[in-house]
Amino acid sequence: MASPAGLLGLLRAQGARLGPWEEAVGAIRRELFLPDDIEVGDEVISRTISPQRWLEAAYSDVSITTQVNDGRPTGTDEYRLPTSSSSQPSVMLEALDLLDVQPTDRVLELGAGTGLNAAWLAYRLGSDRVVSVEVDPALAERAAKNNAAAGLSPRVVAGDGDRGWPEGAPYQRVISTYAVDEIPHAWVDQAPQGRIVSPWGGSFFPYSFAVLDVHEGSAEGRFTGYPAFMRSRIRRPKRGYLNDFLHHRQHAEHATTSLSPLTVAQDADALFYIGLALPDAWHLPVAADDDSGEMTLWILADDQRSWASADYTPDAHQYAVVQYGPRRLWDEAEAAHGAWEALGRPTRARAGISITERQWLWIDEPKRDLSALLPSPVAKEAT
Numbered sequence: 535m536a537s538p539a540g541l542l543g544l545l546r547a548q549g550a551r552l553g554p555w556e557e558a559v560g561a562i563r564r565e566l567f568l569p570d571d572i573e574v575g576d577e578v579i580s581r582t583i584s585p586q587r588w589l590e591a592a593y594s595d596v597s598i599t600t601q602v603n604d605g606r607p608t609g610t611d612e613y614r615l616p617t618s619s620s621s622q623p624s625v626m627l628e629a630l631d632l633l634d635v636q637p638t639d640r641v642l643e644l645g646a647g648t649g650l651n652a653a654w655l656a657y658r659l660g661s662d663r664v665v666s667v668e669v670d671p672a673l674a675e676r677a678a679k680n681n682a683a684a685g686l687s688p689r690v691v692a693g694d695g696d697r698g699w700p701e702g703a704p705y706q707r708v709i710s711t712y713a714v715d716e717i718p719h720a721w722v723d724q725a726p727q728g729r730i731v732s733p734w735g736g737s738f739f740p741y742s743f744a745v746l747d748v749h750e751g752s753a754e755g756r757f758t759g760y761p762a763f764m765r766s767r768i769r770r771p772k773r774g775y776l777n778d779f780l781h782h783r784q785h786a787e788h789a790t791t792s793l794s795p796l797t798v799a800q801d802a803d804a805l806f807y808i809g810l811a812l813p814d815a816w817h818l819p820v821a822a823d824d825d826s827g828e829m830t831l832w833i834l835a836d837d838q839r840s841w842a843s844a845d846y847t848p849d850a851h852q853y854a855v856v857q858y859g860p861r862r863l864w865d866e867a868e869a870a871h872g873a874w875e876a877l878g879r880p881t882r883a884r885a886g887i888s889i890t891e892r893q894w895l896w897i898d899e900p901k902r903d904l905s906a907l908l909p910s911p912v913a914k915e916a917t
């Protein structure tokens with residue numbers, strides 16, 4: 535059934551964390567928050583051409599791309615980089631559950647997008663308790679209009695969400711719907727006794743929710759979940775053709791390693807800790823398509839100067855490594871992996887984050903600073 539009730543039933547059946555959001559999900563029409571042209575995965579759906587399919591998508595538990603290429607007119611033959619979306623409802627609920635919103639809280643949302651999350655918050659708390667910041671002024675305007683169509687009026691502000699919105703502070707809850715690699719201090723300052731939930735991580739592993747509690751201006755938190763959100767539009771890493779990252783192959787250095795690239799690629803805890811040492815490089819596991827069970831783990835630097843590959847072959851004990859550029863990215867990843875092993879292969883759940891005047895990651899307790907236990911990021915020295 536393509537309706538809020540249908541979506542609610544679907545989410546219930548999936549065991550989504552509905553909690554106090556059930557009424558809002560059942561009452562608010564997601565279709566009011568979507569443009570006529572949307573994308574679900576690779577499928578472009580026009581409301582005019584396929585109204586039924588469009589409506590079905592609106593009430594499915596899927597993330598829906600609502601803007602590509604920052605809203606620049608884009609031909610059908612151009613690459614379409616998703617730059618705004620209506621997030622997957624079950625993931626929105628997961629984040630709201632972590633936020634633990636109380637009925638009298640004032641909430642600051644960063645990344646208004648379509649305005650649907652702000653609408654759920656406004657429906658439950660009252661519009662005057664919700665502020666949402668969106669970096670794209672056209673989207674901010676649209677989010678406010680979408681809310682008005684649903685009979686709601688949270689304040690939607692155009693600006694960089696990293697700055698929060700001090701005019702509305704103090705807030706009790708801060709929720710970001712774009713990913714950051716560092717929690718902006720403004721969020722801590724504007725919720726001095728509150729909770730912050732944000733997708734968090736550098737290029738290597740941006741797939742964690744950071745959940746922090748703030749007391750007297752300092753914050754402490756942990757990591758959970760595996761959300762995949764867009765990164766801040768303001769600090770977007772470089773993009774380009776694969777060849778922009780992967781060049782000078784004939785000049786690359788060859789070596790071998792005994793560390794299995796498959797083991798590294800498949801262990802989310804290892805990737806989380808390696809990512810702390812390589813926040814400015816991304817990884818790409820590519821499997822062979824010939825049933826050989828082989829794969830290559832690529833590591834590519836955000837600055838497009840260095841890259842590495844490590845080839846996995848089943849039953850082998852040594853794996854071929856190729857590296858190029860001012861950095862030896864596989865060596866860095868292997869050193870970080872070794873440090874993680876020396877720590878006893880901790881899970882991500884043992885890691886925490888503290889924010890005072892500085893920000894640091896730790897293991898088990900704030901005084902076990904991970905920057906002293908893992909190799910430190912070397913990007914700055916290499917540039």
Ligand SMILES: C[S@@+](CC[C@H](N)C(=O)[O-])C[C@H]1O[C@@H](n2cnc3c(N)ncnc32)[C@H](O)[C@@H]1O
Binds near residue numbers: 670673693695763766
């Ligand atoms: C996943 S979408 C938002 C989903 C949205 N909350 C909803 O309910 O539909 C992420 C949004 O964050 C916005 N964004 C990215 N970087 C931002 C920044 N630095 N400040 C504010 N908004 C930002 C994007 O333009 C995009 O609209």
